[in-house]
Amino acid sequence: MNRMLSSASLLSNVNIPRKNENKLTKALFYAIIVASIGSIQFGYHLSELNAPQQVLSCSEFNIPSEGYPYDRTWLGKRGYKQCIPLNDEQIGIVTSVFCIGGILGSYFAASLANIYGRKFSSLMNCTLNIIGSLIIFNSNSYRSLIIGRILVGISCGALIVIIPLFIKEVAPSGWEGLLGTMTQICIRLGVLLTQGVALPLTDSYRWRWILFGSFLLAVLNLSMWFKVDESPKWLLAHGRVIDAKSSLCNLRGGTFEEAAQEIQKWQQQIESGDSLIEPTTTNSISGSNSLWKYLRDESNFKARHVITILLFGQQFCGINSIVLYGTKIISQLYPQNAIKINFSISLVNVLVTILVSLLIYSFPRKPLLMTSTISVSIAAFIMGMAMNYNKMNLLIVFSFIYMGVFTMGLNLLPFIIMREISSPQDMVLAQRYGTICNWVGTFIVAYTFPIIHDILSGYVFVIFAVTAASMSVYIWKRVPETKKHGAHYNDIRVSH
Template structure:
């Protein structure tokens, strides 16, 4: 769900890209923006229930207009319920079933996009997102909320796989890092947008309009995609040589002959046996390129164990407890301004993500990951103490710090490391496996947190702190340094 591509080339080449093929043209810029809006959809849906869940679930009643009954509002006149009665377990299920859809969408996304193209896949994902969002907006029952959340989860799970594929394939040489990092940045912008929309709309009369915001984003994205050309590399991989040249010429600018020369280089790459696009893995249980074979292969055991711990552990450190339930946590001590504080926490997340995207590839992986994880452990512990002892200011300050230190390392690095510690022929399967682990971890936290938090209160963050501490020890002992890796797979794991 968090995917940052290399920015090393960006830092060395971005200053003076002189040739047409290295320019960021208007057409290419437009295409990148359109693709990145899909990531905004993901971020929006991830946190759309954060602010309104108390009024949505009938746990609180915030009447914006005294003396003006709900039945007289536009929503009330059309049969929309003022709220949908939900207990803590049901809130957890509605929130977490987004992840069930996400697993399904991300698992089949590459195969679907390789068959039907990046553009068509994105159009279908936007359409599914519109349908799912409308179901959520129109929901008057617990079951319909779940159905809508699963559908938007499938769409978003597919989008965050398809979008990096498209961006990677259209990005000019020297721009891959910055353009690739747009996925992560736009996910955080989506979370921020949700919290911004929630500021004026989180009350017992207008909370549905927060959910309707995702419909508008998906519709906008859908129509914008019609003006974007298909990935030229995908076109060439499917034998559509002329279409690939035309698409590349429109996206990159320059002459048709310049585009033809670059396409010719791609053809040579294909003829030499190198894949031009992300290879499709087998979706069946058995097969030479299946996930099941990857799980059974004992030669992958050490790298697979690291991927499992890092991708599950990232979620079990509690980040999505804040992203999904931050308003409820803060409202325990500061109910009047909980939504506003959550908005500013999301803003910090965006700013740190942008900074990290530019700097992370110039830093060593292991020290940064360990530092981030240790600081997450410390800040989570202090947050737990602050909740238990009603220290409002302490909770707010360390919520900001927690978000910052998590974003600087524990957020992006597991997704970078999981490719770098795997054998070249296993990178795609390793990435698929790690993504599934991360989705499952998110599901577990999303489902269990409301229940555990009501029982343990701040002690749940002390549990997160202990988990983060254990992960730090695991990183120190088991995770190799992979920056500028030159050693072979066997040499990396020889002493571990």
């Protein structure tokens, strides 16, 4: 009898591989799709003012051929204004305050998600997105547009932090890299979706329905989250062992006993001192282990300098001038088909993002990033000259090239390199700092581009070209190859 018990005890400690441990089940696929819709919401809001900007701001009246007096439309009868008078500076502010919300949302998101869970935090952010979207849709004033854009910015800023955490924690072994690229792909899909919705709706009668699309997307995402299990790793990290086993069993399939075996491995990992979930720091700006301490720490100066240049530089190459104002840029030379061309550019962006996401981890970082920045510089310069000399076809062709070569390297590599050059103890703060740099860079471009473009016209793209060329020189001299040679943050050679 004792021998039988001893044998059973030994068997219970044997880690029998689970049949579905590396399998992407229907439940897991559904969970990843639901989470990724949050990234689509981000892309939608980022670009939602692009196509309708001129009719929204009363800069242009575009009445469909079958149109009749606005006060007889459904919107007109309910007191919605046909447009909201905005000058270039106000357009820049309405567009860019999304980034202010994004900074707030992304800064606190990881800490809140670690306290309340990935699912509950996502539900709250979808709810905030619904409220903000309705405010934007119902706006009849400049002020209400700003309020709505800040709220959706907070929601989207939080979602794009929480979503990668959730996907990383539920992804089967071997799928982490591929599924980790879903965030960027879905952001581009969100931009594409906005441009697709705008194709039939960008006129002085129906532009508000483009903004209503984000409300529908948030409602869909909210309802779908209720059928998704919480991250089993988050549950286990908070001592909810039974819930963790149930969640893992539902997501990965197989039996409850098989799930229990994998949970046991995770418990051993916790006991050995490893963390199952992404660690976070205090929310205090000046507290211990804070962002302020990270900024003052001389030991990470070199890595921090590289992160600053790459994450700001990514935005100062001007890519979001196309995402946020592409229709306005193209309409100067080709007003009849500007929205269709902008949609096509977004489609190419999605396709290139998918291709790059599949291949980017196979190539050395530095040559690919330099190739991207040099190509962006050339494309931006030619676009600027084409705008100044009214070369319509040249502008269109190089708008596609500009978007494609940016996506080839500058889109993803700064974030990858940011992680690879940071020490383990600084990883979370480095990511938080880099995200803030990126948001601030986006804000600056979003706010200043309409103003500078009206003053300099195509020469604003020459500025972007010079920035990209300067980045190429910096990368060549100061950024290490983090893949081929396995460079560590201490190996970065940056002169003080």
